[in-house]
Amino acid sequence: MSELTQWLLSHGISMAVLEIIVFIPILATLVNLSRYFIGFKSFGIYAPVILALAYRYTGLRYGLIITLLVVIAAFIGYSVLKRIRMHYLARVAINYVIVALVVVFGIATFDSLNPLGFDNFESVNPLALISIVALSDFFIKMYVKKSITATARVLLETVLIAVIGWSLISAQSMIEYLVNNLWMLGVFLILNLIIGRYTGLRIKEYFRFSFIIKNENK
Amino acid sequence: MKISDLFRLNKEVLGINSRNQFFVREYNPIAGKLIADNKIITKRVLAKVGIKSAELYKVIRTKKQLEFLDWSSLPKSFVLKPNQGTHGNGIIVFYGKKKGEYEWIRPNGTTMTQTDLILHIESILEGRFSMGNRNDIAIIEERIKIDNVLKPFTYKGVPDVRVIVFNKIPVLAMLRLPTKRSNGTANLHSGAICVGIDIASGITREGMYLKKSPLIEDTYTATETTLDLENNLPIIGIQIPFWNEILEIAVKSQLASGLGYIGVDIAIDRDNGPMVLEINARPGLGIQVANRIGLRSRLERVKGIEVKSMKHGIRLAKNLFGGEVEEEIENISGKTVVNLIEKVTLFHKKIETKPLKKKAKTIIKKDFVKAMLDTGIITSRIDWGIASRIGYFKALEFFKGLKIPSSFPTLKDAQNYIDNLEADKISHPDIIRLAKVNDEEGNHILPVIEVEMRIAGEVKRIEMIVSTQKAMIYPVLIGRKDLKNYLIDTSKTFTK
Numbered sequence: 001m002s003e004l005t006q007w008l009l010s011h012g013i014s015m016a017v018l019e020i021i022v023f024i025p026i027l028a029t030l031v032n033l034s035r036y037f038i039g040f041k042s043f044g045i046y047a048p049v050i051l052a053l054a055y056r057y058t059g060l061r062y063g064l065i066i067t068l069l070v071v072i073a074a075f076i077g078y079s080v081l082k083r084i085r086m087h088y089l090a091r092v093a094i095n096y097v098i099v100a101l102v103v104v105f106g107i108a109t110f111d112s113l114n115p116l117g118f119d120n121f122e123s124v125n126p127l128a129l130i131s132i133v134a135l136s137d138f139f140i141k142m143y144v145k146k147s148i149t150a151t152a153r154v155l156l157e158t159v160l161i162a163v164i165g166w167s168l169i170s171a172q173s174m175i176e177y178l179v180n181n182l183w184m185l186g187v188f189l190i191l192n193l194i195i196g197r198y199t200g201l202r203i204k205e206y207f208r209f210s211f212i213i214k215n216e217n218k
Numbered sequence: 219m220k221i222s223d224l225f226r227l228n229k230e231v232l233g234i235n236s237r238n239q240f241f242v243r244e245y246n247p248i249a250g251k252l253i254a255d256n257k258i259i260t261k262r263v264l265a266k267v268g269i270k271s272a273e274l275y276k277v278i279r280t281k282k283q284l285e286f287l288d289w290s291s292l293p294k295s296f297v298l299k300p301n302q303g304t305h306g307n308g309i310i311v312f313y314g315k316k317k318g319e320y321e322w323i324r325p326n327g328t329t330m331t332q333t334d335l336i337l338h339i340e341s342i343l344e345g346r347f348s349m350g351n352r353n354d355i356a357i358i359e360e361r362i363k364i365d366n367v368l369k370p371f372t373y374k375g376v377p378d379v380r381v382i383v384f385n386k387i388p389v390l391a392m393l394r395l396p397t398k399r400s401n402g403t404a405n406l407h408s409g410a411i412c413v414g415i416d417i418a419s420g421i422t423r424e425g426m427y428l429k430k431s432p433l434i435e436d437t438y439t440a441t442e443t444t445l446d447l448e449n450n451l452p453i454i455g456i457q458i459p460f461w462n463e464i465l466e467i468a469v470k471s472q473l474a475s476g477l478g479y480i481g482v483d484i485a486i487d488r489d490n491g492p493m494v495l496e497i498n499a500r501p502g503l504g505i506q507v508a509n510r511i512g513l514r515s516r517l518e519r520v521k522g523i524e525v526k527s528m529k530h531g532i533r534l535a536k537n538l539f540g541g542e543v544e545e546e547i548e549n550i551s552g553k554t555v556v557n558l559i560e561k562v563t564l565f566h567k568k569i570e571t572k573p574l575k576k577k578a579k580t581i582i583k584k585d586f587v588k589a590m591l592d593t594g595i596i597t598s599r600i601d602w603g604i605a606s607r608i609g610y611f612k613a614l615e616f617f618k619g620l621k622i623p624s625s626f627p628t629l630k631d632a633q634n635y636i637d638n639l640e641a642d643k644i645s646h647p648d649i650i651r652l653a654k655v656n657d658e659e660g661n662h663i664l665p666v667i668e669v670e671m672r673i674a675g676e677v678k679r680i681e682m683i684v685s686t687q688k689a690m691i692y693p694v695l696i697g698r699k700d701l702k703n704y705l706i707d708t709s710k711t712f713t714k
Binding site (some may be wrong): 206211 | 224227228236240333344346438507530
């Protein structure tokens with residue numbers, strides 16, 4: 001263990017905090033990379049980072065099933081409410097209520113029926129669960145403005161980034177190395193700087209515009 | 219796709235990364251963005267330079283104002299918009315009003331009552347449609363009435379023309395046609411058709427629309443006709459009305475807004491002509507799809523050119539980027555597209571003179587004149603004065619010496635006269651034959667000469683009647699005989 005890490009650990013920083021400090025740059029860099037290099041649209045940078053962190057504490061299987069519950073609840077809730085005339089924030093609030101109910105009863109149903117071997121919901125970290133529920137806010141806000149397909153696509157890409165992020169921060173040896181060599185975080189700084197100045201086409205754009213070349217070759 | 223193709227694509231196509239870093243960030247100052255992002259300020263700024271936009275009926279800034287809104291003062295048809303909305307979200311168009319009730323009719327036939335409207339306006343005020351969910355202002359403005367030329371191509375809404383202007387030069391343009399799927403909006407992401415436009419002529423090229431696909435975004439399909447209409451019409455070759463005015467408005471808007479790189483949306487109103495719908499400081503990249511042309515290479519070409527005026531910018535655009543439609547027609551028909559009035563080069567007759575100096579130089583002299591392509595005549599004609607100037611003076615003097623009567627009662631008499639002339643009498647090397655001509659001044663006999671000229675980039679020898687007619691506006695008329703391989707574009711009558 002490096003001296004710096006030891007010094008931090010003996011001055012009010014716990015190991016858990018130190019790990020999160022290391023996770024955040026990794027995840028943020030990942031979101032950055034997927035946006036500007038690949039062209040994935042996520043719900044901002046916060047949502048995928050929080051989701052990946054939540055998955056770390058719930059476990060991927062439990063995390064994904066809760067995500068699914070939240071999304072279904074948010075979607076159904078909003079679609080039904082759309083027909084009723086009311087104020088915007090009231091709509092979002094009611095939606096939260098619906099999501100809360102569906103998640104609670106959904107978990108209970110899964111636990112009692114136990115179709116896929118989910119029987120350990122008690123050990124799911126409540127804070128992690130709330131973090132996943134918060135996803136519904138991003139989902140609804142976009143769904144209000146844009147179509148369901150556009151929203152579903154962004155959601156899918158957000159979850160995909162979160163899963164990749166989860167697998168990165170689950171690589172224990174890498175995390176340990178980073179915790180012991182905190183200077184490595186500077187590398188992320190440089191990496192993000194490079195991505196930030198990248199001006200080429202995003203991978204998705206190559207597909208989007210590929211026919212311009214095809215058209216010329218005709 | 220080969221790796222070299224990827225590199226080329228990167229050079230030609232403008233992606234979001236390069237748009238933001240090289241163009242939006244570099245050329246669009248914050249003050250300009252504030253104007254573009256705010257519809258009310260946009261209207262004011264444009265009005266100052268005489269550009270029309272939809273008339274503003276009402277501005278609702280607070281809930282208090284909404285409470286005291288005079289509903290009876292609203293016209294039958296209007297548009298309700300969020301002031302800082304994006305992507306056309308939150309815009310509702312009303313076509314009519316139910317008599318005696320506060321209930322307005324939307325394009326799809328459904329109605330909205332006063333309470334519905336209040337709720338929608340409240341949503342706007344709360345920032346549901348604005349960038350970053352900031353509190354917003356609701357505006358009620360004039361509904362633009364669709365122009366008759368574009369009406370048959372449109373499903374309900376108003377089509378618009380998007381022009382990208384950079385450095386005072388219109389770079390790329392497209393027409394957006396609302397469809398049933400786009401629910402009458404001209405928004406590409408909701409399914410409107412985008413059609414590329416040739417900058418020089420304002421004629422549409424091919425069309426594209428967004429495929430409905432839940433997983434892969436931005437995949438476009440080509441279409442040659444409109445969609446979902448009762449009579450689907452071909453969308454290639456539509457002449458956009460007021461094309462020059464549209465280009466001028468686009469450039470003027472760029473100058474007025476202070477933005478360097480801008481997308482201007484212009485709709486054509488039945489009564490008022492072209493009107494600006496909105497200006498965009500971060501115009502989308504779909505226009506490249508519509509035209510199948512990369513924006514980046516065009517922007518790089520235009521960068522740094524010193525453009526003196528609006529007219530200069532438009533002229534540059536037409537010269538640099540125009541002509542795609544012509545090229546397409548030429549590819550299909552194998553014929554060259556020419557203007558009604560073409561500039562031609564007349565080569566002087568080579569006169570063999572005794573060299574004054576020891577070394578004789580063959581200097582090819584040429585004259586540039588305007589020629590009209592006249593399908594009303596068979597043989598081409600040339601003005602007497604010009605023919606004399608380009609080396610046929612002696613031949614024409616010789617013709618004068620024949621003392622042929624200046625006019626004949628009928629063409630038949632003229633033909634008889636030609637037949638009776640002794641063949642050896644008209645043997646001048648430059649005069650090929652004599653021709654009978656009928657014009658406003660009667661029937662004449664005139665000499666025919668062969669002139670070498672360059673027309674539409676091609677050098678040929680053309681038989682021409684030397685005309686004595688005084689009313690010739692253009693010194694050269696090209697007749698049907700020599701027009702076989704050309705298509706004439708009448709939209710370009712006068713070229714300066």
